[in-house]
Amino acid sequence: MRKTHAFACSFGATLIAPHQTRFRLWAPSSSSVSVEIEGQPPVPMERHPHGWFEVTAPCGAGALYRYRVSPHLTVPDPASRAQPRDVSGPSQVVDPRAYDWQENEWRGLPWEQAVIYEIHVGAAGGFRGVRDRLARLAALGVTAVELMPLSEFPGGRNWGYDGVLPYAPESAYGTPDDLKALIDHAHALGMMIFLDVVYNHFGPEGNFLPAYAAPFFHAGPQTPWGDAIDFRQPAVQAYFTENALYWLMEYRFDGLRLDAVQAIGERDWLVELAAHVRARTEPGRHVHLILENENNDSGLLRSGFDAQWNDDGHNALHVLLTGEDEGYYANFATDPTGRLARVLAEGFAFQGELFPTLGRPRGMETGGLPASAFILFLQNHDQIGNRAMGERLTVLAPPQALRAAYGLLLLSPQIPLLFMGEEWGSRRPFLYFTSHPPILGDIVRDGRRREFAAFAHFSDPARRETIPDPNHPDTFAASVPLADEAGSAEGRAWQGFFATLLRLRHARITPRLPGARGLGARVVGPGAVAARWRMGDGAILSIGLNLGPDAVDLPDWVAGPILYQDPPQPGGQGPLPSHGVVVHLAEPRPPSGAAHE
Template sequence: MRKTHAFTGSFGATLLAPQETRFRLWAPSSRAASVEIEGLAPVPMDRQPDGWFQAVAPCGAGALYRYRVAPDLAVPDPASRAQPRDVSGPSQVIDPRAYDWQVADWRGLPWEQAVIYEIHVGAAGGFRGVRERLAGLAALGITAVELMPLSEFPGGRNWGYDGVLPYAPESSYGTPEELKALVDHAHALGMMIFLDVVYNHFGPEGNFLGAYAAPFFHAGRPTPWGDAIDFRQPAVQAYFMENALYWLMEYRFDGLRLDAVQAIGERDWLVDLAAHVRARVESGRHVHLILENENNDSGLLRAGFDAQWNDDGHNALHVLLTGESEGYYANFAADPAGRLARVLAEGFAFQGEMFPTLGRPRGMETAGLRASAFILFLQNHDQIGNRALGERLTVLAPPQALRAAYGLLLLSPQIPMLFMGEEWGSRQPFLYFTSHPPALGQIVRDGRRREFAAFAHFRDPVRRQTIPDPNQPETFTASIPPAHEAEQAEGRAWHGFFATLLRLRHARITPRLRGARGLGARVVGRGAVAARWRMGDGAILSIGLNLGSGPVDLPDWVAGPVLFQDPPSADMARRLPPHAVTVHLAEAGDGAAHG
C-alpha cells in the first residue's frame, strides 16, 4: 500500500483532482487578480474578505502558472511548491501525494540522542549528493543532519538566506520528490533530518510581495534586510506557521532551526508557533524546534523550543583557540575562560549583563534549564563563512588544542554540532557566495569589503580587494570541501578521532543525558576551565580543559574513572598539561559521584 503525505494550507495551489486545482492568494493591495496558466486562458480570481483571492482552474500537476496582480505585473506564487525556472519564473502545481514513502513508521529520536551535522546542499551536490553521504555520516555517529535553507533563491549559488519563496525547494538542488527521497533515506538509516528556515526576512531579489501585499511588511520597523515582516497580520502569521507545518508534515522533516529570531518583533508569535506545532504533529512523533537568537532569550526554551545555538560557547572557545579579539570576539577577549566556565555551568555566558559591542544588556537567566537545551559547536556556516577569507579552525588553531576542544564539544552534555568537512579536518575555506544579477552582485561585493574595513588586516584598501567576490562562481567552487582531503592521512586521523569520541558519547553520555544539570565550573588557569554535571541517572561527569600554554592544577572534584584523555597521561586528573582535555565519569554508586 502506498504511503503518502500532504499538507493543505491557506495559501497557494492545491490539487483537488487530477485536472482540477484551487489557487489562493493574499493580495490586499490589489484590486483584482487572475491566474495565468501556460497553455490556458487567464482565469479570474474571486475577491474574498480580508484581501484574499481564489479560483479553481482545469489544470493538474506540472502546470506552470503566475498570478496577474496588476495590468503590468504577473508574479510567482508566494506559496509556490516548485520553481523550475528560478525565482521570477512561473510556479508549478505539485502533487504532494506523488511520492511513495518507504519508511512509513518513522517517529524520530529523542532530543538527547542528537549529534547534529550542518550541511550546505549545493556544496554537497544537491539532494542526491547529500543522500549519498548519509550512510557514512550515520556510521561516524551523526544522528541528525541539518540542511541549510532550501527556499528558492535567485540563481544557483547562495547560502540560502536570500530565499524569497519559502515553500519551494531550491530548484538547482533537485525536485521535490528528490528532497523527499533524501528525507526518507535518512529515516531508513535511523537518522533525523532538520531544516533551517528563515522567517525574519526575504532576500533582495525576486520578492514581489510588497507590490500586492504591502501589509506583509512593517514600514516603521527597519531591519538589516529592509522593513520588518509584520507578524501582527493574521495572514502573515498563518503564512509562516503553515510553512513550518508544511515542512514537518508533508516533507517529514524531524525539526526546524529558526534563523535569527531576534529580528522577529512579535515574540508571542514564536510561542504560538511552538504550541501550534506541538498540537498538530502526530502523537508519539519526535519533532524538534531549534532557535538562533542573539537575544539569549531563555524564556523561549521554556515555551516549547528544544534548544538554541550557543554562540556564547563558540565565541569563548574561538578566542581561547585563536587569540582573536576583533568584532564580536571583543565581548569575550577580556576573560574567555571565565565566559566558557559560565557557558558550561549555566548555558549562556551573558544573562542580562552589558554586552560591550552592543552597549546594552544581553540575555536572560538560565536557571533550571537542562544542559541539552544548548547546542555547542566550534564551527558552522556563519562562524566560518562570515570571516573575510572563510578560514576554518584547522588553519587558525594549534592542532592539539583543537583536539582538546573537540573532546569537550563531543563529550559535554550540551548537544554537539559539526559543520560539513569538519569530520575529516578539512582545511578548505567556506566563503560567502551568491549568484545575484550583476548590479546587485556588485553591491553585495562592495558592501562585504566595506564590512571588514574596521579589521586591522583589511584596513589597507588594496588588501580589502583580496576578499573574494561572493558573486563569482569560483567563490562557490572554492567553498566545496574536496573529497580527497578525507582520504589523506590527516583526514583519516581526524575521522578516526571523531569516531572514537562519538562512540563514547553514544555509549556513555547519551543514555544519561535526559535531566543532566550543571554542578558548576570554574577557571583553573589562564585558558583553562573545569566543569562538572550531575547526569540524569545520578552519575557525575567532570571535564578539565586546558587551552593555555602552561600546565594547570585541577580541583579534586575532577574525579572518577577516566572516560577520555587527549593526550593520554596518568597524571592528567590532577595536573593538566597545555592543550589537553580530561573527561571523567563517576557512576552513581561511586564515592566520587556523591562528592
C-alpha cells in the same frame, strides 16, 4: 500499500482532483487578480474578504502558472511548491501525494540523542549528493543532519538566506521528490533531518510581495535586511506557521532551526508557532524546534523550543583557540576563560549583563534549563563564512588545542554540532557566495568589503580588494569540501578521532542526558576550566580543559574513572597539560543500605 503525506495549505495551489487545482492568494493591495496557466486563457479569481483571492481552474500536476496582480505585473506564487525556472519564473502545480514514502514507522529520536551535522546542500552536490553522504555520517556517529535553507533563491549559488519563496525547495538542488527521497533515506538509516528556515526577512531579488501585499511588511521598523515582516497580520502569521507545518508534515522533516529570531518583532508569534507545531504533529513523533537568537531569550526555551545555538560557547572557545579579539569577539576577549566556565555551568555567558559591542544588556537567566537546551559548536556556516577569507579552525588554531576542544564539544552534556568537512579536518574555506544579477552582485561585493574596514587586517583598501567576490563562481567552487581531503591519511585520522569520541558519547553520555544539570564550573588557570554535571541517572561527569600555555592542577572534584584523556597521561594522574582535556565519569552510588555482591 502506498503511504503519502500532504499538508493542506490555505495559500497557493492545491491539487483537489487529477485535473483540478484550487488557487488561493493573499493580495490586499490588488484590486483584481487572475491566474495565468501556461497554454490556457487567464482565469479571473474571485475576491474574498480581507484581501484573499481564490479560484478553481482545470489543470493538474506539472502545470505552470503565474498570478497577474496588476495590468503590468505577473508574479510567481508566494506559496509555490516548485519553481523550475528560478524565482522570477512560473510556479508549478505539485502533487504532494505522488511520492510513496518507504519509512512509514519512523518517529524520530529523542532530543538528547542528537549529534547535529550542518551541511550546505549545493556544496554537497544537491539533494542526491547529500543522500549519498548519509551512510558515512551515520557510521561516524551523526544522528541528525541540518540542511541550510532551501527556499528558492535567485540563481543557482547561494547560502540560502536570500530565499524569497519559502515553500519551494531550491530547484538547482533537485525536485521536491528528490528532497523527499533524501529524507526518507535518512530515516532508513536511523537519522533525523532538520531544516534551517528563515522567517525574519526575504532576499533582495525576486520578492514581489510589496507590489500586491504591502501590509506584509511594517511601514517603519527595519531589520539588517530591510523592512521588517509584520507578524501582527493574521495572514502573515498563517503564512509562516503553515510553512513550518508544511515542512514537518508533508516533507517529514524532524525539526526546524529558526534563523535569527531576534529580528522577528512579535515574540508572541514564536510561542504560538511552537504551540501549533506541538498540537498538530502526530502523537508519539519526536519533532524538535531550534533557535538562533542573539537575544539569549531563555524564556523561549521554556515555551516549546528544544534548544538554541550557543554562540556564547563558540565565541569564548574561539578566542581561547585563536587569540582573536575584533568584532563580536571583543565581548569575550577580556575574560574568555570565565565566559567559558559560565557557559559550561549555566548555558549562556551573558544573562542580562552589558554586551559591549551592542551597548546594552544581553540575555536572560537560564536557571532550571537542562544542559541539552544549548547547542555547542566550534564551527558553523556563520562562524566560518562570515570571516572575510572563510578560514576554518584547522588553519587558525594549534592542532592539539583543537583536539582538546573537540573532547569538550563531543563529551559535554550540551548538544554538539559539526559543520560539513569538519569531521575530516578540512582546510578548505567556506566563503559567502551568491549568484545575483550583475548590478546587485556588485552592490553585495562592495558592501561586504566595506564591512571589514574596521578590522585591522583589512584597514588598507587594497587588502580589502582581496576579499573574494561572493558573486564569482570561483568563490562557490573554493567552498566545496573535497573528497581528496577526506580520503587522505590526515582526513582518515580525523574521522577516526571523531568516531572514537562519538562512540563514547553514545555509549556513556547520551543515555544519561535526560535530566542532566550543571553542578558548577570554575577557572583553574589561564585558558583552563573545570566543570561538572550531575547526569540524569545520578552519575557525575566532570571535564577539565586546558587551552592555556602551562599545565594546571584540577580541583579534587574532577574525579572518578577516566572516560577520555588527550594527550594520554601515564597513570592518568598529575596536572592537566597545556592543550589537554580529561573527562571523568563517576557512576552513581548505590542507595544507602543496598546489597553489594
